[in-house]
Amino acid sequence: MNDRQSLQDHLVETVQAFLKAANNDASEARKLLSGLAPVLRGRVLFDTLADVVSGDRHLHSLAANLHVIGPLSERGNEILVDTLSRIAKFLDRKSPFIIVNIGQDGKPARIIQEVAGISLIEFSPQDLSDPGTVAHELAHAFALSDHRALDEGFATYVEYLVATGSHDAACAELSRSAAEAPSLDSLLAHRWRDRPCFEGMPGSHALAGLLAGRLLERMGTSAFLQMISSVREAKVEDARPLIANSLGIPLHELSGLLASVATTGRHGTKIRPSPLQFHRIRTSFLLGQTDGLAAEMGPWREYVLANPDDDDAAVHAVMLALLARTVPDQAEEAARFPLEAVLDGLRRRLPHDPVIFALCLAWEGAKAQTSTSYLALRDCFARARAIAEAALDQFPRSCDVLVAVAKLELQTPVEYGGSRGRAANLLTRAAAVAPWPDVAAILAGTAERLASPLEIS
Numbered sequence: 501m502n503d504r505q506s507l508q509d510h511l512v513e514t515v516q517a518f519l520k521a522a523n524n525d526a527s528e529a530r531k532l533l534s535g536l537a538p539v540l541r542g543r544v545l546f547d548t549l550a551d552v553v554s555g556d557r558h559l560h561s562l563a564a565n566l567h568v569i570g571p572l573s574e575r576g577n578e579i580l581v582d583t584l585s586r587i588a589k590f591l592d593r594k595s596p597f598i599i600v601n602i603g604q605d606g607k608p609a610r611i612i613q614e615v616a617g618i619s620l621i622e623f624s625p626q627d628l629s630d631p632g633t634v635a636h637e638l639a640h641a642f643a644l645s646d647h648r649a650l651d652e653g654f655a656t657y658v659e660y661l662v663a664t665g666s667h668d669a670a671c672a673e674l675s676r677s678a679a680e681a682p683s684l685d686s687l688l689a690h691r692w693r694d695r696p697c698f699e700g701m702p703g704s705h706a707l708a709g710l711l712a713g714r715l716l717e718r719m720g721t722s723a724f725l726q727m728i729s730s731v732r733e734a735k736v737e738d739a740r741p742l743i744a745n746s747l748g749i750p751l752h753e754l755s756g757l758l759a760s761v762a763t764t765g766r767h768g769t770k771i772r773p774s775p776l777q778f779h780r781i782r783t784s785f786l787l788g789q790t791d792g793l794a795a796e797m798g799p800w801r802e803y804v805l806a807n808p809d810d811d812d813a814a815v816h817a818v819m820l821a822l823l824a825r826t827v828p829d830q831a832e833e834a835a836r837f838p839l840e841a842v843l844d845g846l847r848r849r850l851p852h853d854p855v856i857f858a859l860c861l862a863w864e865g866a867k868a869q870t871s872t873s874y875l876a877l878r879d880c881f882a883r884a885r886a887i888a889e890a891a892l893d894q895f896p897r898s899c900d901v902l903v904a905v906a907k908l909e910l911q912t913p914v915e916y917g918g919s920r921g922r923a924a925n926l927l928t929r930a931a932a933v934a935p936w937p938d939v940a941a942i943l944a945g946t947a948e949r950l951a952s953p954l955e956i957s
């Protein structure tokens with residue numbers, strides 16, 4: 501291995517050593533800089549480091565992976581450190597190695613990644629007073645694909661995530677800003693190195709941001725970052741095949757997904773479903789009826805994502821998603837609904853609502869249906885049993901809770917403690933407190949059938 505190759509391999513460490521040396525040992529810094537010359541000469545990074553050695557620029561290390569060159573301000577430093585650590589936490593990733601170069605006001609912020617592993621970010625002093633700009637550029641350092649729809653999308657999503665503090669709120673905000681953007685298909689089909697789709701068009705950034713949020717939600721951070729690096733390595737013009745591949749779906753399904761993200765974006769706040777639809781979902785959920793609910797999931801999902809504060813709608817959308825999961829041709833649409841995240845939010849905001857207990861029970865039951873290992877199954881039933889006991893203690897006269905526990909009894913195999921007799925008893929109690937006579941009659945009928953000896957057909 502020659503010197504150049506070994507320097508390339510240790511570039512990040514060498515630059516790190518340079519920055520340390522430059523802080524208090526100019527002659528050591530000069531030596532390291534001339535060592536870096538064969539690999540870095542002619543690059544912006546090299547010129548920036550040379551400015552430090554010559555004494556033209558001041559250097560400051562804010563953290564192991566975060567160094568600032570240029571005039572400092574206490575507030576600016578604080579925003580940098582705080583924002584970087586928040587992004588790292590959101591993504592559950594270590595911070596990449598970043599050198600911030602503070603230039604003059606008036607120049608737009610930008611990121612330069614000339615060599616793998618080292619990001620040079622140029623900010624003006626004014627940029628550093630704006631956490632949104634800081635979050636956006638720092639986010640680029642975590643994931644660069646050289647594909648503008650993916651890169652701007654990811655950075656814009658993180659910018660909104662840092663501003664709002666949650667995935668759902670970020671997506672709702674992005675939906676509102678995404679109006680009037682070009683189609684996602686056209687944004688993804690080209691790398692847009694010449695930028696015409698993004699320059700001065702905030703709608704494109706927001707729509708691409710919404711897409712990044714949805715992709716992260718569906719594939720998880722690791723697969724998303726892997727997809728970003730595969731797009732970068734393959735230098736593809738059209739990112740769609742690699743995205744579909746990472747999602748594990750055929751290309752034609754991806755365009756359906758893109759269209760649904762774009763619809764959420766274009767229309768912003770959706771129309772709230774009617775009271776009749778609320779009622780239908782509630783009773784269908786109580787009775788486990790799935791007929792007539794086809795095609796409802798899409799509009800509910802869009803409404804709930806665009807209106808994250810509407811708890812009542814979220815409750816009903818979770819009911820619908822739980823029902824739709826059990827219907828083969830709706831399961832896929834149901835899987836697009838972020839059930840777990842929405843339910844977590846509801847649990848936090850409405851910890852004393854019996855309906856939320858009922859939803860959690862149904863969710864545990866649904867997970868049990870799909871779990872393949874004996875241990876996972878036993879865990880599900882144990883968790884569900886604990887929730888059921890707490891719920892019955894607190895809400896002995898809630899129809900939702902009584903029915904949910906009854907369903908759990910029926911779902912739980914006898915060897916795990918399920919009991920038909922207990923289910924019948926719970927349904928009788930539920931029928932007595934059911935708010936609607938037709939529902940009460942069906943519950944009572946089911947209870948009676950369960951109580952009679954098993955008929956074998």
Ligand SMILES: [Zn+2]
Nearest residue numbers: 636651652655
């Ligand atoms: Zn950007």
